[in-house]
Amino acid sequence: MNRSKISVALIGAGRAGMIHAGNFRGSVPHARLAAICDPVSDAAEKAAKELEVDFCCTDYHEVMEREDIDAVIVTAPTKYHCEIVLAAAEAGKHILCEKPMAMTVEECSLMEKAAAEGGVILQIAFMRRFDASFQEARRLIDAGEIGDVVMVRSNTRGPSIPKPWMYDISKSNGPLAEVCSHDIDSLRWFTGSEFQSVYAIGGNYRCPEAREDFPDFYDNVTLNASFANHCQGIIDGAQGVLYGYDARCEILGTRGCIYLGNTRENSVTLCRSDMRKSGEYINSWKYLFRDAYCEEDRSFAEAILEQKPPKVTAHDGKMAVLVVNAGNLSIREKRIVRIEGEQLI
Ligand SMILES: NC(=O)c1ccc[n+]([C@@H]2O[C@H](COP(=O)([O-])OP(=O)(O)OC[C@H]3O[C@@H](n4cnc5c(N)ncnc54)[C@H](O)[C@@H]3O)[C@@H](O)[C@H]2O)c1
Incomplete structure (x- = not known):
């Protein structure tokens, strides 16, 4: 160049x-x-x-x-x-x-x-991976501040209602792909390891119009994972939560914990005499990760x-897609799916 x-x-x-x-x-x-x-x-x-x-x-x-x-x-x-x-x-x-x-x-x-x-x-x-807080978390892990990483938990919950093209999970790969790809990547990045097995459950709680024609569609998902280096992982993802855009992550180590994720538009909290606390919830990834x-x-x-x-890298992208596919298989067949190389077992 x-x-x-x-x-x-x-x-x-x-x-x-x-x-x-x-x-x-x-x-x-x-x-x-x-x-x-x-x-x-x-x-x-x-x-x-x-x-x-x-x-x-x-x-x-x-x-x-x-x-x-x-x-x-x-x-x-x-x-x-x-x-x-x-x-x-x-x-x-x-x-x-x-x-x-x-x-x-x-x-x-x-x-x-x-x-x-x-x-x-x-x-x-x-x-x-380019967010200043996520990079600081990675630095703290590398500096040994929390000992060895034991467990990473990450959630992404979005306010927007799923679009009808997402209803057919076999064609869209569903919220695990569109919403939780980021969580999957964060778990790989913070554990420094590859997913070894996943168990996921999904359900449709907010889109009644999709229930009859697309019984497999889910707008809420939880996924438990084990990693090749024996770390544990938890992901929860949701669409249509209405209350805001909620992306948080916790990294638990043998000697400490890192909490990550801002849900606020700004850092001001108003505490009133009626004991109500206020603070605007951020409403989109567009602002949170600007x-x-x-x-x-x-x-x-x-x-x-x-x-x-x-x-x-492309390898990072491919490994996330592999985990999306493993998660969707686990939801469909209601079982733990093991990942060996690029094979789902
Ligand atoms: N990194 C993130 O957090 C993030 C956030 C939102 C979307 N995305 C990803 O970005 C992609 C687009 O999502 P979006 O929400 O912006 O969708 P969108 O529907 O808002 O925009 C997609 C655009 O692509 C156009 N398009 C359709 N077919 C095309 C083609 N063959 N060639 C070129 N353009 C085409 C559409 O007309 C539309 O304008 C998806 O893969 C989505 O998962 C990532």
Whole structure:
């Protein structure tokens, strides 16, 4: 990479896409947002206008053909990640791909191989790894502050009601994928180990309209895990909780514990004479992890310019998808699922 500034194209101008696009437009040094692609022409045009980008299109192949584009940000729905990443790798574009990396481990392997063969960076967007508090927790673990890690517990509960495309778990991979991929990655990162077995249960508590046609759909999930290094893990995930966006994590060690996660808009708590306590609950990941997204995007640009490996790799993305699939199998078959290499047993 001889250029001092990279040109980036956004593929998928939705919720996650617009966050990355905003960052690459103004907050990532040595990068510029050069193109926006979305099959919905209104979405592409609106985003291009808002972000003052000259080029927009509805077919991502047009982006791949442009020689001046160095990198793509893949923020299309998860089921399209594999085909877009394969096309980008073949066209020699570096890739930042949103989580979940793909729908299956087989797809992840193809993506990993294509990136290696194309000589391009493939970074998976687990932005919590770039959050200052998560990084401090990792530092404290490495410094031995809590002794050996024994157990990591992580929850992600979101306020938004699941969209109907999620109801068919066999096609969407469900909340374990869309919501809990981050928790899965945090457990791997903080235990420093791979999942060895999982037992998960799911239930539909908030979406009565989906019960008849999609009896397997769950909007609430709990997952217990054991790790290759004998650590324990617990995840709970939920959608449609209404009360706010709630992402917290605890790391219990042999000599202490680390608590992580801010649920507040700010740190002000009002205690009133009626003994009620107030403090605004944060309502979206967009605000809670705003800085982490920016650091993630900066780190991607740095990896390209300095020709170094990304901080979150295709392997990290693939292992999370493997655990999602293990969890969904466990829910479906009501049993513990063991993970051996990339096999579910
Ligand atoms: N890191 C995070 O915390 C986080 C948060 C939200 C979403 N995501 C992930 O980002 C991805 C997108 O989610 P979202 O919530 O932004 O969805 P969204 O529905 O808001 O946006 C998706 C956009 O992609 C476009 N699109 C559809 N098919 C496409 C294709 N073939 N090529 C290009 N664009 C296409 C849609 O028209 C839409 O504008 C998902 O994989 C999701 O899991 C990650």
